Amino acid sequence: MTDPHDPAPADADDVERHPCPRCAAEPGSPCRSRGGAVAGTYHTGRFTKVPRLAKLLRVQIPADRGPGQPWRPGTPPPAPVDPDTPGADIHIGYARCSTLGQELDSQLDALAKHGIPREKVFSEKISTRIRVRPQFEAALAAAREIKAHAPHCRVILTVYEMKRLGRDAAELTALADHLTAHGLVLEMLAGPLPGMYDPSGPGRLLFAFFAAMAETERENIRESTLEGLDTAARKGKHGGRPPVITxxxxxxxxxxxxxxxxxxxxxxxxxxxxxxxxxxxxxxxxxxxxxxxxxxxxxxxxxxxxxxxxxxxxxxxxxxxxxxx
Known part of the structure; x- marks a missing residue:
């Protein structure tokens, strides 16, 4: 019998390393239904290519892939790197904006101009207040995997600016330490600290300083928003949907x-x-x-x-x- 629970994201990642022979979903994307939405389960011919999943009757598509929602192509897995090529720079891009109304095109264009193709860019529309950001975690996992298979290469996580990573000083500092511990390099294209992040000496102090500035900026934005909402409420203007029953x-x-x-x-x-x-x-x-x-x-x-x-x-x-x- 099949485990009624959804598989771990690692199972879904392994399945999505292969194209689907039934729905022609490319590597990195979930399967799609005949109606054009994201399928609820992966098609059999696809997950049987993974030896440890070959005996299962079905493999559920995880909730973060959006089963039942309109299908969109995912991020293809990183291309294999030749570990015998020393000194090569391998870039993994990440782009993020906070709301669905905002656009990622400017960040994607900047990353492409920097030489990072879109298939190597992980992007999502999610607020930094949400601690677990699926595409950001996937970008980190891809960078760590490449570094493990190509230890002589320099793996660089590239973002447009610091606030694309977050606006919490403690979180940003912990992220910098995490990248350093795994031998990864952080690169920012714009903002107050452009260029490669140097974890030693003055680079660490500058990063901590601008991380604190990013957190202060977020708090100022939050306070201004709350003041605006309070002023509007005193004038009788309340946000949200109009009431159904007047x-x-x-x-x-x-x-x-x-x-x-x-x-x-x-x-x-x-x-x-x-x-x-x-x-x-x-x-x-x-x-x-x-x-x-x-x-x-x-x-x-x-x-x-x-x-x-x-x-x-x-x-x-x-x-x-x-x-x-």
């Missing part, structure tokens, strides 16, 4: 329920005024949820008044009770 709709529901109608009878007559479902009727569950929130809001002042009355009565009894000599 005050007018809730008033209509309360009035018609008082007249004896049920929520199911009222629901078809309600129309959502804004948002993605504009022009449609809200669901019955949304109406019940809005009614529950309304009842909770109405009950809170009454509970406070009752508690205050009980407290006042208790104080009055305590002052009226004579103290014993």
């Amino acid at each position: 005050d007018d709709m809730l008033h209509t529901v309360l009035r018609r329920r008082t007249a004896g109608e049920s929520v199911e009878q009222i629901q078809p007559d309600l129309i959502i005024p804004t948002g993605k479902r504009k022009g449609h009727s809200p669901s019955v569950a949304s109406i019940y949820r809005a009614l529950a929130e309304h009842e909770k809001a109405q009950a809170y002042p009454e509970a406070v008044e009752a508690a205050q009355a009980d407290f006042a009565a208790l104080r009055q009894r305590s002052t009226a009770t004579p103290t014993s000599a």
Whole structure:
């Protein structure tokens, strides 16, 4: 029987080292379904090429590959390096931006101009506040693997600027120590510290200084954002999606329920005024949820008044009770 749990990412990496004979997914990419989405499991002819997986009936595609989502080509595995070529520089690129609305093209173009082809660049759209960044971990793993098989080569992790790696001083310093411990070199193309990172002497002090500056910059951005949100809230402007059940709709529901109608009878007559479902009727569950929130809001002042009355009565009894000599 097959293990019901997903395989470790190392299993998926081994499977994806081979092209798929069924869906023609290239190395480094998950299998795709007939409908064009990422498949839920790897196709049999692909994972049987891995000896330790050959007897399994199926191999699940890990969640970080996005099963069921629109299929996109992944990052091909690094090309094999001849370990007998001493002194060669091998670059592994990494590009990152924080939100889906931002673009990676400028970073990818800078890395390509530096001589790093896109198939050797690991890229993702993820915030530095998320500690585990899958493509960054994959870039580190690829660099360590190349260094292990080609110890005489200089393996360089190249990024556009320091803040692409992170904005936490302790995290950046730990990353620099990790690269040094594995014999890897860090290179930055722009920012306050361009060029190769030298872990010895003044290079280490400069790196720590600019890492602290990056963390300070992130905190300043965060404080400015919170101040802006607070100012907007005081002006009555709140972010997020507009409510499905507006005050007018809730008033209509309360009035018609008082007249004896049920929520199911009222629901078809309600129309959502804004948002993605504009022009449609809200669901019955949304109406019940809005009614529950309304009842909770109405009950809170009454509970406070009752508690205050009980407290006042208790104080009055305590002052009226004579103290014993």
